């Protein structure tokens with residue numbers, strides 16, 4: 001019988017942890033066979049850091065898992081190019097405008113540049129792009145309309161600098177984050193003094209100038225407002241708040257309720273809490289069925305963040321000689337709901353393991369083998385064990401243990417092993433069946449290790465001889481702060 005991946009996985013149930021209920025729940029799409037997925041995208045004022053990328057990789061594992069169940073996935077991701085302020089309390093500067101002023105660029109050019117850089121980073125990490133990218137600046141009318149609806153419903157009010165959402169008018173406000181609303185009210189007199197009715201109220205529309213009047217044609221930066229991105233609105237010239245963007249765009253592109261909405265855990269108390277309030281107050285319908293949040297990538301146990309100045313980008317890792325997929329491999333070592341502490345040593349270890357895995361696959365002859373449509377029962381058993389782990393709220397570390405075990409199982413014939421690894425890699429995205437030049441053969445690796453030892457022992461002649469041997473075999477060796485880096489050149493090469 002020809003194997004059907006869809007049939008087998010459908011008989012198993014996928015469980016996902018829903019932040020809303022704080023429980024693992026069996027997941028099925030709301031309608032038919034299509035899952036609607038909305039993931040909060042980056043604010044494009046700088047390169048994303050590898051902490052941000054951890055969240056996008058987690059969302060990619062999720063999407064690939066949904067596809068492996070045999071469902072279609074309609075995935076929308078936004079690009080925040082306006083309205084994200086440096087301060088969550090609706091003060092401070094617009095991140096994109098501030099960066100543009102610093103770099104003496106137009107805000108439009110700057111956001112286009114960092115959007116491209118983001119697309120490049122996610123491609124390097126084998127993150128499958130969303131079906132639709134939506135930019136906040138392309139959805140201004142939808143945002144204005146949504147705010148008008150909120151005004152009509154009596155849940156928005158005007159202050160001198162903008163239109164605000166009245167959180168006391170939305171009875172279940174803060175449910176996602178389990179916010180203690182009474183405690184917050186009692187403890188926040190200072191913020192309320194700013195003019196907001198409640199400390200948790202937030203801006204829907206900010207005015208460029210206090211009264212929203214504008215002395216110049218819009219679009220050009222005016223010395224009085226210094227803003228480049230601004231639009232006319234029923235309340236005056238200004239720009240949307242950050243939270244309204246995601247509500248307006250997700251509702252413009254996906255039907256309610258959206259099946260799954262994701263982001264990092266920092267989005268639970270403010271951004272996602274506010275998205276729910278606006279969307280549900282405007283429509284009276286449930287906004288999202290399942291909320292999923294990825295834990296932080298930390299560095300020395302502190303959150304990696306641009307504001308902390310402790311962040312690393314993917315290109316920095318590449319400059320240090322790391323392969324982006326080694327970083328993806330590192331992310332398979334921790335469950336997405338657990339913090340992962342990053343260090344160069346942990347990435348080195350991940351790179352080692354990743355290369356070792358690919359070498360083991362090469363040695364088993366997988367790159368030269370054809371797959372089969374009739375895998376052996378042993379291979380199918382391994383696939384079920386892998387799916388069991390994945391379907392348990394994306395337990396990727398456990399699924400990786402099944403991968404390693406399978407590679408070592410000589411009782412699985414080669415075409416079946418190839419089939420198995422292909423199926424697993426549809427979810428893992430580690431290019432496990434793709435031969436690449438990073439897979440350094442064992443004998444070369446041994447020579448590299450012997451050369452490293454010779455260098456440590458200061459036996460320079462011996463180290464040079466080994467280098468020449470390695471290069472003669474078609475590999476280039478470079479010494480870096482993280483150790484020797486070996487790359488395949490495909491031809492004998494000599495520095496002598």
Ligand code: AMP
Pocket residue numbers: 040041042043050051052053054055262263264265266267294295296297298303304305
């Ligand atoms: P931002 O551009 O700040 O909105 O962040 C983009 C995404 O990265 C959001 O989903 C954040 O929750 C997430 N994020 C930010 N910092 C980290 C971190 N250190 N580890 C994991 N995810 C993060």
Ligand code: ZN
Pocket residue numbers: 039040041246271
């Ligand atoms: Zn969002």
